[in-house]
Amino acid sequence: MQLRVRAELVYGFQAATQVRASIEAALSADQTVISESLTAGGDQPLVRDFDEATGQRQFRTSLSGEAAIIYEAVVDNGERAPLPHGAREHLxxxxxxxxxxxxxxxxxxxxxxxxxxxxxxxxxxxxxxxxxxxxxxxxxxxxxxxxxxxxxxxxxxxxxxxxxxxxxxxxxxxxxxxxxxxxxxxxxxxxxxxxxxxxxxxxxxxxxxxxxxxxxxxxxxxxxxxxxxxxxxxxxxIAFMTTSQNCDCRKVAISVELAQP
The missing domain is CATH 3.10.620.30 (C8orf32 fold)
Structure with missing residues (x-):
C-alpha cells in the first residue's frame, strides 16, 4: 500500500528557540520512502539525526517569530502482516x-x-x-x-x-x-x-x-x-515537537491519503 502523508506545523516563538522535531517517515524494513520534502521556517541550518537501529529520523534547529514546518512524503508499506496469534515469546x-x-x-x-x-x-x-x-x-x-x-x-x-x-x-x-x-x-x-x-x-x-x-x-x-x-x-x-522554551502552537494539520502506485 502506498500512502501520501503531509504534516503542516505552525508555531509562534517569542525568542530564538531550540527545536527538535520528529515528523519524517522512518526508513524501516517494513516501509519505503519513495519521495519526500521538508521545509522548516527560518534561515538556521538543520542538524539531521538518524538512528540506524530503528530507522527513525529527527532534525534540530533554532526558530523564532512565526515559523512553519511542512513535511510531505509518499511511502510504500508493501504487504505489512498483522501480528499472528502464534508468535513466540522469547526468554x-x-x-x-x-x-x-x-x-x-x-x-x-x-x-x-x-x-x-x-x-x-x-x-x-x-x-x-x-x-x-x-x-x-x-x-x-x-x-x-x-x-x-x-x-x-x-x-x-x-x-x-x-x-x-x-x-x-x-x-x-x-x-x-x-x-x-x-x-x-x-x-x-x-x-x-x-x-x-x-x-x-x-x-x-x-x-x-x-x-x-x-x-x-x-x-x-x-x-x-x-x-x-x-x-x-x-x-x-516520541513527541513530534520538543522545544527549549514555551511556544504558541497555531496550527497542526495532518493528512494521510492513498497514493497512486
Missing amino acids: WSELPLDCLPYLLPSRFCPSDKFMRFAQREFSGLSDGGAKVHAVLDWLHEHVDYVAGVSTAETTAERTFVDRAGVCRDFTHLGITLCRSLNIPARAVSAYAWKLAPPDFHAIFEVYLGGQWWLVDPTRLSPVEGIVRIACGRDAAD
Whole structure:
C-alpha cells in the first residue's frame, strides 16, 4: 500500500528557540520512502539525526517569530502482516540487547505495578501473540476512547482507573500490560490512514518471534495504513515537537491519503 502523508506545523516563538522535531517517515524494513520534502521556517541550518537501529529520523534547529514546518512524503508499506496469534515469546536470554529497555517500567508505563493483575488476567495463554491479542481485546472491552479525559501527564495507572482516554493512553496501558507479561513493548508515533480526525497517532509494537510487530490498541487504523515515524519507551520519547522554551502552537494539520502506485 502506498500512502501520501503531509504534516503542516505552525508555531509562534517569542525568542530564538531550540527545536527538535520528529515528523519524517522512518526508513524501516517494513516501509519505503519513495519521495519526500521538508521545509522548516527560518534561515538556521538543520542538524539531521538518524538512528540506524530503528530507522527513525529527527532534525534540530533554532526558530523564532512565526515559523512553519511542512513535511510531505509518499511511502510504500508493501504487504505489512498483522501480528499472528502464534508468535513466540522469547526468554530474556534470547532477546537482542536493544530490546531489554522495553521490558522495564518507564515514566508513563509503570509495568511493575501491574504484574499481579497481568499474570492473573493473561498468563493462562501459552503463545506471546495470543497474550498480546488478549491485551488488545481487554483494552477494547474495558477502555473507552474519549477525548478530554486525560492530559499530557496521564500515566497508564491513571488510565487503568479512569477506563477512558485517547490513543496515547491506550498505547501506554497496552505497553504496560505487555511488559508486565515479559513481552518487550515500545511506543510508536505514526501517520495513520483512516484516522478521523487526522492527527499524529500513537500506537505500539511488541517483539515476538524474532521481530517487532505493530499493533493499534485503539483499532482506529489498520496496520497496513500506518506510516511509522519514531519509537521509544513511551510518549516522552516520541513527541513530534520538543522545544527549549514555551511556544504558541497555531496550527497542526495532518493528512494521510492513498497514493497512486
